[in-house]
Amino acid sequence: MSAVGHAPPPFFKRGPAPLAKLLFFVALSIAALVADLRFHTLEWLRMAASTAAYPLQRAAYAPVEGAGGLGKYFSSLATLHKENDTLREKQLQVANLLLRQHHLEDENLRLRALLDMRAHQLVSGIIADIQFAARDPFSRRVIINKGTQEGISSGQAVVDEIGVIGQVTRVYPLMSEVTLLTDKSQAIPVEVQRNGLRAILAGAGSNGMELRFLASNAEVQVGDVLVTSGLDGIYLRGLPVAKVTAIERDNAFMFARIRCTPLAGVERHGQVLVLGRPPEAIKPPEDTAEQTDAPAKSKKNKPENKAAR
């Protein structure tokens, strides 16, 4: 402070004080966090930045892709022959089922017409390649190489040749992000194939998955196969999801701890099929008894509920 009551002009203008700047940017970051997590209003920014960064991302992916290509190039002829043979054998095995399926579908259509029921809608699929796992260490996501340009939309189910691997959660023009079943915020309504018991299967990170909210005397056994129940209107009914690997029943707790491992190659790379949404499930009827069932709660609400807690 000078004697006349005001500070002398600074020689070097350096803008606001560091602490003021820090507070400003921290506030801005927290505002972005809240806007993104709670209100989902920043998707346009993400879309724009991601499209702008796409060439950079491709450039970064090139060495990884190149290494993969090199490995494939040197994989011997013998391995390819062997793979070819096993695939042919598999095709023969499946052909039997496929041939019968046409017949069964026709029969089903006729019977449904007879009973005046709505016909099952056939669901289309888009084949995509898993390119890489997203770098975010706090979640389990992979990037596939098809986006809005190929008609993929957020919420579609993703399966491989064995079972469900996850759900499309974010779509960019040229790629999309699939949240795997093992992600902690991912939940999927399932039923036990053996007895039709319905439950919710939630991801548990590196531990695979957990069957939640089943009473400690629930009739589940180790080795049971869980299939989608189709109540959420996202996954078709009857897709294999997981296998029960361990059950801890403790009467001190209300629920049993049931651990499961995914059947499909959830953490592996390869080709996947993005299933179109079953059209009849987009608008679920309000009055059926099934819809009031607890697992019938839309799966899309699930991550938001978690964020709210």
Added chain:
Amino acid sequence: MQPNYSSNRILLPVRSWFIFATLLLALLLNMIPVGRVPGIPDWVAVVLAFWCIHQTLRVGMGAAFLLGLVMDVADGSVLGQHALAYVVLAFIAGGLSRRILWFPLMQQALHVLPMLLGTQLIMLVVRMSVGGEFPGVLWFLSSFVAAAIWHPLTYLLLLPQFRPVERDDNRPI
């Protein structure tokens, strides 16, 4: 004081495009999909800390915020997670720069290590509080690797500013 690069060498002024290019290269390195391999340093954080320490007036919290947003989009994480962590990193690095530059490189690395660990800790707190998965203790290894490469990285990034050593005894400075 023992001789180090800062005491016996006069550096040329830094060029803005070089700072920009190194930050862009760090972004590119960060975008390489390595999966869950532990111990890959967060290149953007290290290079940002380096420039915040060496060029406090040029690289600061604004650049950190923008880089953080780009990293958030590239990683597919929550928008603002990297931005928050990098802004705090830039503040601390800028504030401590005069102190840190006084030390030899090995001890500089010891200063940088807690900064990078703090960056990771902020991200961990942000994500765990919104229901993320704990990535495991090995995830923190990347900060230690980054601190270990601080010595070669300093020489690499200061290379364009070094000038040839002249043996001229009559030079005024």
